[in-house]
Amino acid sequence: LAKTTQPISMDSYEGQEVNITCSHNNIATNDYITWYQQFPSQGPRFIIQGYKTKVTNEVASLFIPADRKSSTLSLPRVSLSDTAVYYCLVFSGSARQLTFGSGTQLTVLP
Amino acid sequence: DGGITQSPKYLFRKEGQNVTLSCEQNLNHDAMYWYRQDPGQGLRLIYYSQIVNDFQKGDIAEGYSVSREKKESFPLTVTSAQKNPTAFYLCASSPIVERVYEQYFGPGTRLTVT
Numbered sequence: 001l002a003k004t005t006q007p008i009s010m011d012s013y014e015g016q017e018v019n020i021t022c023s024h025n026n027i028a029t030n031d032y033i034t035w036y037q038q039f040p041s042q043g044p045r046f047i048i049q050g051y052k053t054k055v056t057n058e059v060a061s062l063f064i065p066a067d068r069k070s071s072t073l074s075l076p077r078v079s080l081s082d083t084a085v086y087y088c089l090v091f092s093g094s095a096r097q098l099t100f101g102s103g104t105q106l107t108v109l110p
Numbered sequence: 111d112g113g114i115t116q117s118p119k120y121l122f123r124k125e126g127q128n129v130t131l132s133c134e135q136n137l138n139h140d141a142m143y144w145y146r147q148d149p150g151q152g153l154r155l156i157y158y159s160q161i162v163n164d165f166q167k168g169d170i171a172e173g174y175s176v177s178r179e180k181k182e183s184f185p186l187t188v189t190s191a192q193k194n195p196t197a198f199y200l201c202a203s204s205p206i207v208e209r210v211y212e213q214y215f216g217p218g219t220r221l222t223v224t
Contacts, residue, residue, distance in 0.1 A: 034211045043200045043215025044153070087152060096207050097168060100152035
């Protein structure tokens with residue numbers, strides 16, 4: 001399984017765009033990238049998944065450069081309720097399990 | 111509403127006792143998973159099941175046992191052999207194990223063993 005590295009914590013202000021970058025230098029050809037969000041004392045929630053270039057949904061965008069050694073989760077105009085831990089995961093198409101790291105604690109300030 | 115339920119939300123047990131955590135889903139998902147989360151840590155996989163009557167060990171299966179007699183139910187037993195059982199336990203499911211990334215999580219059970 002590819003190892004991921006992401007910042008331990010980030011602060012932002014309401015209304016700003018937040019970009020959280022994840023490094024995965026040894027990503028394999030058939031690996032996918034996915035991001036989860038977790039609020040305190042709750043289970044994680046799937047946000048977005050991608051393989052290359054850009055993916056956008058109603059919640060976030062995911063940018064993946066051509067070499068796929070990193071990815072950036074972009075949250076537009078964050079609010080206080082976006083304060084949570086965000087996990088970057090890399091897994092192969094044949095994977096039967098996910099590996100969660102420690103994630104990035106995002107704190108949105110008023 | 112479809113979803114995953116875990117009960118109870120909080121559970122207290124004395125050391126040396128086995129305890130069973132409940133997980134039920136009505137999403138008609140084939141695959142189910144159990145994770146453990148310690149303070150400030152990510153999730154670690156205990157067991158997963160691809161289909162009824164089948165289950166596989168995850169990264170930290172020692173001291174735990176599971177059963178999958180029905181598609182909608184995947185109970186986890188924390189045995190007295192588990193050295194540090196106090197933790198937050200999360201159950202999840204996905205449509206099929208090939209869509210492992212599309213996991214839906216339950217609200218969790220916080221187990222405290224003293």
